[in-house]
Amino acid sequence: MANKDFLTVEQFNTYVRNIFNEEELLHNVPIVGEVGGCSVVGGHCYFTLKDKNAQLSVVCFDCKRTYVPKNGEQVLVTGRPDFYVKNGKLSLSAYRIELYGAGLLFQKLEELKQRLKDEGLFDAAHKKKVPLYPNNIAIITSAKGAAIQDIITTVYKYNTKQKLTVVDVRVQGEHAAREITKALTNADKLAFDVIIIARGGGSFEDLLPFNDEALARAVYAAHTPVISAVGHETDYSLCDFVADERAITPTAAAERVGYDIELLKDSVSGVNQQLFTFLKDKLDGERSRVINIITDIGYRWRQLLTQQNYQLDVLKGGIKLRIERKINKYEADAARLLNALDTLNPSKLLQKGYFRVTKLGSSVSGVAELQKDDIIDIYAYDGATRAIITDKAEHSL
Secondary structure (H helix, E strand, O other), X not given: OOOOOOOOHHHHHHHHHHHHHHOHHHOOEEEEEEEEEEEEEOOEEEEEEEOOOOEEEEEEOOHHHOOOOOOOOEEEEEEEEEEEOOOOEEEEEEEEEEEOOHHHHHHHHHHHHHHHHHHOOOOHHHOOOOOOOOOEEEEEEOOOOHHHHHHHHHHHOOOOOOEEEEEEOOOOOOOHHHHHHHHHHHHOOOOOOEXXXXXXXXXXXXXXXXXXXXXXXXXXXXXXXXXXXXXXOOOOOHHHHHOOEEOOOHHHHHHHHOOOHHHHHHHHHHHHHHHHHHHHHHHHHHHHHHHHHHHHHHHHHHHHHHHHHHHHHHHHHHHHHHHHHHHHXXXXXXXXXXXXXXXXXXXXXXXXXXXXXXXXXXXXOOHHHOOOXXXXXXXXXXXXXXXXXXXXXXXXX
C-alpha cells in the first residue's frame, strides 16, 4: 500500500472483506436484535436486525433449515459478517436464528398451552359451577395491590355480609408462581365457596407467574371453584384457560361473586309469593281432581252395583227356573211311578175278575205247583175261600 498513491474502490472493499474473513472471532458471532422488514425470496430470508441505536442487514440462505422470524420479534442471530465488495455493504450471513427474550418465552408458552390443551385441562366438561350467591370467598392476590381494593369496594358496595379472606402473595417476580400455587392448594382445603386469583394489568413478563405450569395444574386439581381475574380484557394466561370461570378484570370478578342482599331479599320474597300461589293453585287443582275421582268412583260403584244386582237377578231367575224344571221332572217321574204302581196293584187285578191263589201261605203262579188233594186259598176282590184240588189239567200257553 505504501508504494501506491491510491487504491481502487474494489481493492479497498476487498481488503476490508479480507479483514472480516481473517478475523476468527467474527466467524461465529451471536447478535441480539429486533426483526424488521423481513421477507423470504427464493428460499432465502432477508431482514434488518436493529436496536434503538443501530441496525444491521441480515441474510439467511436456505432459511427453511432454521427459524424464520416475524417482524417485531426479538431474535438471537448467529452468523458471520459478510462485506459485499461490489456495493460496499456490510451484512450478517446468518446460519441460525432463534427467538430470544419475550419471543422465546412466548413460543415456549404456546407449546405449553397446546400440551395442556391436549391433556384436557381446558375442557369445559371438567369445569365446576361457581355458586350464584357465594358467602365465603378467598382472594389470592397482593394485599398492597389495587386489585384487592377494587374487589373489596365492589363486593361491599351492596352487601357487607359476605366474608372475604385475602391471601397475600407476590403477583410478579421469580417466586410469585410458587407462592400463588401454594396459597391455592392451602385455600382449597378450607371449604371456601369460591377462590379468586387476581391481579391488575401488566406487561407480558409481569403476568408470567400466571402462565406457570404448576399453577395451571393446581387450578385444574382444585375441588373449590376458581375464578381467574388476571390483567385486562385482552390479557390471557394459562390460569384463565384452566379456571372454572374467567373474569376480564378483578372488578368483574367482584361483580360476579358479589350481590345486592336487599335485592336478593326482595327476589326471595317474590319467589316465596309465587311459590305460595303455585302451591295454592296446585292444592286447589288436586282437591278438585280428588273430588272428581271420588264422584267418578261413586258413579262407577253404583253402576257396578246395579250391574251386579242385575246379574244376581238373572242368576236367581236361572236358578229358580232350573229348580222348577227339576221339580216338574220329579213330579212327572213320581206320577209315572204312581201310575205304574196303580197299574200293578193286585187289588186292581182282582177287581177285573182275577184271583190270587196261595198254598201253605205261598203264592201259586201255575198249575204245575199244585197236586191232587192240595188245600189252596183263593182270594177275590171281595173276599177269600178255601178249596181242595181234585184234579188238574196242564197245557202250554
